[in-house]
Amino acid sequence: MTRTVTLCVTAGCDGSPGSRAAAAWAAREAGMLGLPLVLLHVREPERSSGGDPALGETAGLLRSRHPGLDVRVQQVSGRPAEVLADLARDAALLVLGSRAPGRAGGPLAGSVARAVLARTDRPVVLVREGAGAGEPSAPVVLGLDLAHPDARLIGFAFAAAARRDTVLRIVHDGDHPRDGDLSTPYGAVAAVPRPAYGPRTLRRPAVPSEVLRSWREKLPDVLVAEENLCGTPAAHLVDLSRDASLVVIGRRSRPAGFGARLGPVAHTVLHRSTAPVAVVPHD
Incomplete structure (x- = not known):
């Protein structure tokens, strides 16, 4: 049928x-x-x-x-x-x-x-529970692993920000040495909370231009704030969720029968984020 x-x-x-x-x-x-x-x-x-x-x-x-x-x-x-x-x-x-x-x-x-x-x-x-529909004009936060920058994950976050007419904040580990908290399939992401959504000074240039180029061309009206900050990924994402409309993280697809792999960063974000969390499967 x-x-x-x-x-x-x-x-x-x-x-x-x-x-x-x-x-x-x-x-x-x-x-x-x-x-x-x-x-x-x-x-x-x-x-x-x-x-x-x-x-x-x-x-x-x-x-x-x-x-x-x-x-x-x-x-x-x-x-x-x-x-x-x-x-x-x-x-x-x-x-x-x-x-x-x-x-x-x-x-x-x-x-x-x-x-x-x-x-x-x-x-x-x-x-x-208790989140309601949230404030759609608040930023969308994307946790990105620069070692595995998947197009489906990035595209989902760009589209979510475009629908809300809001800024897309991309947070990642850059070239920091990885520790146990960063070696997860959701990537190493780090950011710090801020009181407002306006421009701020970034501590380091972030995502290589070729990673975002196609999405910047498809959705040129999306304002992208790229950040590469030190700190514990899970704690920073949870803090950042307080002023976000949506937090977007990835999940590596696995062969049938193996189930979803939830690393420590994703595990903490899913349990502690106050904003809705989108989990996007990708290769």
Whole structure:
């Protein structure tokens, strides 16, 4: 049977505060992308056959907040990680929620989100409980490994900044000696927080021009702030997330059966970032 594909933004919904934050963020992103929003509730087979009554309420609330947005509701039975990863094949983005920083047991602590990351080749955005839709004009932050500057990762970050009409801050390790915290598939990234988004003095020239040239040509209106600063990557990214609309990191794709490789930098960012985090798989 031929699979009918309608590109959309999909938000996983389970009635938790984290999933409601994810749905709110996904609605705004779907509007900016001009795509339908699918609110997806996955019911585990051994649980009650009833649907989630809050799903319809969430859909109604988002329709009222975003007139003209095509909001769809889908409820299916199955293992959440497997179903989410399967249906993500039709999604431009899969958006999942998590508990607030410091609280144990949320999807970013393991379980569902980690299993989805291991199964899907689509970008996954993780939204923290209480984050809401966030401020779209705040900077987009890209963590870049100069040893492996992947075009899909860079393109995702450029496009996100272009949609928001905001600055793209690219932070990386440059030629600093690598330590244990930097040797991760997400690259070594380092930055320091700042109180405003305006121009600032950079301590060192950053990304080689050929790495960004094609995206600067495709999206010339995106202001790029390149930074190469010393410090612990994970701590700096977490600090920088406080004033960001989105943090973008990469994940190296691995052969089927090996799962997603989460290094220490990504692990910390996913658990502690206050801004939504986009995890973009790449070669």
